[in-house]
Ligand SMILES: Nc1ncnc2c1ncn2[C@@H]1O[C@H](COP(=O)(O)OP(=O)(O)OP(=O)(O)O)[C@@H](O)[C@H]1O
């Protein structure tokens with residue numbers, strides 16, 4: 324199953340490298356948004372809460388743009404039958420999950436890198452900040468993957484996606500924002516352990532549910 | 544992976560919403576036969592072939608695949624099946640060779656067959672061209688290559704010769720002749736020639752029950 328999943332993921336990576344569907348549009352989006360933030364702020368200093376909030380808002384909208392493609396593009400191009408005829412549903416969801424996670428990490432690395440360069444954000448506790456971003460990414464990509472699977476058969480996919488994703492991701496985003504704020508201010512692990520637990524358990528629940536649910540979504 | 548295979552359908556019925564497409568279809572197909580599914584446009588040929596391959600589920604009735612009289616789990620049926628269909632597309636952004644390569648990677652089998660099937664369908668010379676620039680007949684040939692890549696026990700083909708030229712048609716003929724010796728071939732078709740490759744019919748027009756046995 325892992326080999327199959329990895330083969331599916333590799334196929335998607337190669338396809339993304341060939342077509343750059345997601346990456347091109349995302350790159351523009353990220354640069355534009357961060358620049359707008361920079362210009363509208365001017366020389367004003369903003370609080371850590373604001374920084375954390377802005378960061379996660381950018382992350383949310385960029386990823387919810389990019390990650391929906393995994394199932395939608397297979398469905399639209401009529402290639403989903405190929406996957407149905409060559410792999411079991413567990414391999415498919417795992418492969419897509421791995422691909423989306425890799426994509427999320429690339430997107431978010433870019434976002435944070437550009438955000439720090441453009442706004443001059445200083446992070447006091449880089450280690451914990453990275454931990455929160457990493458865990459947040461895992462949660463984000465798992466939610467967005469299963470939602471992508473759910474909406475791929477619907478008609479108005481582009482609107483449905485963020486509308487469905489937002490309420491589901493709200494607990495994750497709130498925990499991530501609050502923990503990110505604290506790490507920017509340099510808080511120790513003890514003060515964000517609650518958020519870490521929250522994010523980790525959230526992710527585990529979502530991934531488990533995805534594996535149970537996906538079979539019914541995939542085979543109509 | 545060889546043995547005796549059997550597909551058995553009992554009172555198979557499929558509805559879309561309230562419309563009944565076909566009702567109480569019964570048949571039994573054994574290894575070593577070629578069966579045509581016939582019927583007028585919209586009679587449910589493609590639907591039935593999708594149900595056989597577990598891409599779609601029936602509304603009622605049962606359909607099962609048996610290997611040496613042991614029932615194959617539904618979620619494993621795809622391993623035994625090769626499927627050609629106008630509803631299926633391969634990946635445009637990859638070449639013919641890359642498509643077969645990634646498919647055998649996902650399936651975990653068929654790696655050694657790639658060149659062979661490309662030659663069989665006459666695409667070997669063009670194997671490194673992107674699918675994007677293939678003609679429709681070339682795409683159809685590649686679909687056939689995809690279907691036989693893993694030497695399936697059951698070959699399901701929906702209008703396999705559409706878009707094919709004279710040579711392409713004889714490729715389908717040869718493959719059908721080869722497979723029907725000890726495997727199962729099922730062709731959904733209205734085409735007289737495709738029908739002539741098969742020894743018996745499942746006709747979906749008369750919704751009264753048929754029993755077909757390809758022994
Ligand atoms: N997803 C679907 N939703 C609703 N109705 C459908 C769906 N798919 C097929 N149908 C209906 O089922 C019927 C049978 O369709 P199918 O494609 O199986 O016909 P067919 O026998 O293959 O026809 P043709 O000879 O044109 O290929 C048609 O009336 C079609 O409208």
Ligand SMILES: [Mg+2]
Pocket residue numbers: 588589590701731
């Ligand atoms: Mg049809």
